[in-house]
Amino acid sequence: MKRNLAILLAAVLLVSPMLFGCTQQEAVSPEGDGGEEQITITFPHWYWSHGGSFDQWIEGAVKDFTDEHPNVKVEPVTIAYEEYWNRLDIAIAAGTPYDIMAFGDNVGNYIENGHLLALDDYIDMDELKKNFNDIQNVYIPELAPDGKTYMIANVNAFYMPIYRPSVLKKAGWDSFPQTFDEFKRMCGDLQAVGVMPYGMMTNPGNFTEQWIDLSVWVIAQGGSWMKNGAPNFTSDEVKNAYSCIKELYDAGYIVKDTDKGTYRQMFGTGEIGVLIDGSWVYSTAVLADPSVEGDFAVADTSLFPANKFATAWEGFAASADTKYPEECGALLMALTSAPQMRKFLDTASILAPRTDIFDDTEYEKQTFETFPWLETFVENADNVQGSYPTGVPAAKYTEFTKIAGTALESVLYDNVPVDTAMQTAQESAEALLKS
Numbered sequence: 001m002k003r004n005l006a007i008l009l010a011a012v013l014l015v016s017p018m019l020f021g022c023t024q025q026e027a028v029s030p031e032g033d034g035g036e037e038q039i040t041i042t043f044p045h046w047y048w049s050h051g052g053s054f055d056q057w058i059e060g061a062v063k064d065f066t067d068e069h070p071n072v073k074v075e076p077v078t079i080a081y082e083e084y085w086n087r088l089d090i091a092i093a094a095g096t097p098y099d100i101m102a103f104g105d106n107v108g109n110y111i112e113n114g115h116l117l118a119l120d121d122y123i124d125m126d127e128l129k130k131n132f133n134d135i136q137n138v139y140i141p142e143l144a145p146d147g148k149t150y151m152i153a154n155v156n157a158f159y160m161p162i163y164r165p166s167v168l169k170k171a172g173w174d175s176f177p178q179t180f181d182e183f184k185r186m187c188g189d190l191q192a193v194g195v196m197p198y199g200m201m202t203n204p205g206n207f208t209e210q211w212i213d214l215s216v217w218v219i220a221q222g223g224s225w226m227k228n229g230a231p232n233f234t235s236d237e238v239k240n241a242y243s244c245i246k247e248l249y250d251a252g253y254i255v256k257d258t259d260k261g262t263y264r265q266m267f268g269t270g271e272i273g274v275l276i277d278g279s280w281v282y283s284t285a286v287l288a289d290p291s292v293e294g295d296f297a298v299a300d301t302s303l304f305p306a307n308k309f310a311t312a313w314e315g316f317a318a319s320a321d322t323k324y325p326e327e328c329g330a331l332l333m334a335l336t337s338a339p340q341m342r343k344f345l346d347t348a349s350i351l352a353p354r355t356d357i358f359d360d361t362e363y364e365k366q367t368f369e370t371f372p373w374l375e376t377f378v379e380n381a382d383n384v385q386g387s388y389p390t391g392v393p394a395a396k397y398t399e400f401t402k403i404a405g406t407a408l409e410s411v412l413y414d415n416v417p418v419d420t421a422m423q424t425a426q427e428s429a430e431a432l433l434k435s
Contacts, residue, residue, distance in 0.1 A: 053347045106313055111150050124333060172189055406425070
């Protein structure tokens with residue numbers, strides 16, 4: 001392994017949940033050469049922080065852009081993930097929206113309310129159609145009533161079981177379990193040697209992060225939140241997913257009262273045995289304990305009978321009110337270019353929705369030599385299913401996720417039977433979609 005790259009990778013404060021504070025940083029830009037109008041583009045993101053691989057990447061990417069566009073100044077604004085969209089909403093309501101904003105599959109509501117710029121006339125659409133996958137070319141346009149492109153994705157965030165082989169070996173397991181019953185036995189063995197078996201988000205009220213972890217189990221069972229345009233909470237697959245989580249929780253196998261950023265670090269130090277999470281966890285794990293280098297594995301396992309992995313995405317959009325649509329479009333294309341997405345992968349171990357990243361065979365070889373576990377992610381990139389509940393209007397998406405999270409909390413904390421909780425969720429979701 002190339003230790004210098006791994007150390008570089010390790011310098012990270014993980015994606016959303018670990019970035020704290022809301023500070024505005026010095027603008028990233030060289031001085032313009034005389035005569036050109038100097039413009040400022042405001043750019044809030046949770047990547048802007050105080051050390052770590054995400055701000056390392058974004059600072060470098062923006063500098064590369066402003067070096068080529070000396071009349072453009074990019075003004076970074078740091079906002080913690082858990083505060084991010086509330087801050088955006090406040091700025092939009094005040095009539096002072098930021099020029100560039102970040103979104104995931106919550107982008108639809110902002111599109112429907114006219115807050116975002118249709119990018120089609122300001123970006124290279126042929127480039128997107130040629131070199132991006134369905135996240136960019138199918139899922140994102142589906143969220144826009146007019147079918148236009150309002151966001152360019154830089155993250156393909158799908159979740160697979162990850163573990164440290166040395167930690168499982170401590171509990172007597174030389175390989176990852178292949179069935180749910182084996183998984184439970186392994187969890188008990190981990191617990192017996194003082195390791196918290198499994199990290200997932202169960203904290204009350206954290207519906208955003210609960211949603212993706214719930215979706216992991218629903219999609220793994222071959223289920224979906226919606227079917228034929230109607231809520232699907234009472235299906236066997238969804239009920240099985242909640243039942244699996246309930247069994248693990250009641251046995252004490254799921255970490256409690258811990259934020260996602262913390263338990264991702266705990267995984268790195270071997271205090272937690274398994275995460276079902278994204279490729280970016282490697283960065284945080286190495287930061288927590290450099291011995292993770294060479295001791296990090298991804299399980300391609302029939303623990304998930306459907307062999308499907310939940311995915312979401314993140315990307316960049318521009319305000320409908322920006323005074324600089326051409327410059328914003330150019331910045332978004334630069335941030336998501338193949339060279340920048342390779343740098344992003346090298347720095348933060350995150351796959352992008354670009355399909356041409358590994359067209360360079362030498363780069364592919366070097367990447368898999370450095371991070372052999374990443375090949376399992378790449379091999380399974382086609383086995384992903386979007387966690388967005390297709391058929392739910394964007395304006396009702398947040399409330400829909402709350403229904404799913406409230407059902408989980410009633411099962412875990414109030415011991416409501418899964419069948420009862422799912423029937424209540426079904427009725428609530430049906431009422432939501434009819435309202």
